[in-house]
Amino acid sequence: MKLCWMVLHNISMTDGTVARLRSLDFTTTTQLYLTSPKEDRQLDALATLAGIINEAECDVINAAQSSVKQLLRRLQKGIKLSLRRYKGWSCRECAFTVRKLAQNDANVHLLVELGALELLVEMGRTGSEAELYESVQGIWALCFDKLVQQKVVAQEYEGGIVRFLCDVKQSASAQVKQACNGALWTLKDTLRTSNIQQYKEIGNKLECSIEKEKESEQEDAKFRKKKSGGKSRGRGHVMVSYQWANQQMLKEIRDRIKQHGYKVWMDIDEMGGSTLQAMAEAVENAEVVLMCMSAKYKHSPNCRAEAEYAFQKGKRIIPLKMEKGYVPDGWLGFICGAKLFYDFSGKYPFEDKMGGLLKEMDKVLQASNDRDPGHTDHTTTPVISTVVPVVHAEPPRRNDTPDGVSMTTVAKVPVSMATIQAVRKWSPDDLNQWRNKNNLASSVPKLKSGEEVALLLTMRVESPDFFYRCVQDMLNVKDISVMARLVWALHDITHTGT
Structure with missing residues (x-):
């Protein structure tokens, strides 16, 4: 049985085979073992599912918290041992499974609540270069979430995750350095607005390095243009x-x-x-x-x-x-x-x-008007609107839809960029005040940041069909009265900014 799980786990880690496994309903079969009385079977199932399931199926993982706790417990125990292994699971294998789980956003909050970030830092500080790389990759995957970013920058600098990233950024490994820079890049905007001075300085330094890079490239572009006698590329x-x-x-x-x-x-x-x-x-x-x-x-x-x-x-x-x-x-x-x-x-x-x-x-x-010099423009089609058309390249044909008629013609409700940026900067208190005001606190619990509200505002304009699908599938809003409150609350932001 153990050999079968090893093979299945290895197959699930290969992206090209995932669709085939899903078509054979391996997800349903595998999740049954999450409640196995044997811890090893639980972990085998968890590691396999980490490579197979999609965002909509992550309730399976959240319902099996005991399996996730077992995984993190083995990582915690393994870090303390010289062999860096506990009950057959190496620290690197545990961290890799954490990273695979974190690739679905719906799993991130559970992993962070159970202490995954702190364990990854400890493993990275005490382990091999391979473990360090896995540690930083896992931290990066978790830090795309806005609430996790706020948690990270709320920590004291000394001993914190940002300090760890800054320290190991000096690694001789190009892969480790790349992952550290990527994680810090992802945290950049949150660092710049932190109340902790060290974090603010790191965020500003990252921003300055970008501006210097731009200025250097602009100078190079001017030189190339002058030298070639042509226009800048x-x-x-x-x-x-x-x-x-x-x-x-x-x-x-x-x-x-x-x-x-x-x-x-x-x-x-x-x-x-x-x-x-x-x-x-x-x-x-x-x-x-x-x-x-x-x-x-x-x-x-x-x-x-x-x-x-x-x-x-x-x-x-x-x-x-x-x-x-x-x-x-x-x-x-x-x-x-x-x-x-x-x-x-x-x-x-x-x-x-x-x-x-x-x-x-x-x-x-x-x-x-940005063709290469000497190219003859051959287009006669008028420029399309910058609003994204809500239609797929191979749309399903419906019997009640006349040919050539889109089912997605929706009046666009404009929302200013100033409003979007203001909502993106909402604090947790701002978000809670808005949710309470519109009676959404308990009915839309998955809406957890101003960044997400701003995204809904944008989608409502650019892709109305997808907006309603996301509300139903990702926010799990099935009740028409809840959906009405959410839509009109977003409408009020669009028109009043509150």
């Missing part, structure tokens, strides 16, 4: 945001886009260290971002940092589907779930999808 490019596994296909897509006359920014060397600043500038200078969706993309903290920054900056996003059967959920579902996408998973002929993508890009980029 520093702005207005198409950015390809992707996970390493899809690089070969995306090189082909990149080359076709360049042949079509557009400038393309695509990171060919894996990003780490100071190249996070290069990523930030690439996002800021992009006219459009191609977001290449797959399970590996969703689970990559580098890709998440890139994607969320593009979304935060209000960039026009065109999703590309890179994995057959993949449906974005969680943070990636929020960003891409209801947008027009192009399927490059191999399900359809490449040329068909490439032609459709180029036509869409022509619409988006026509007004930017």
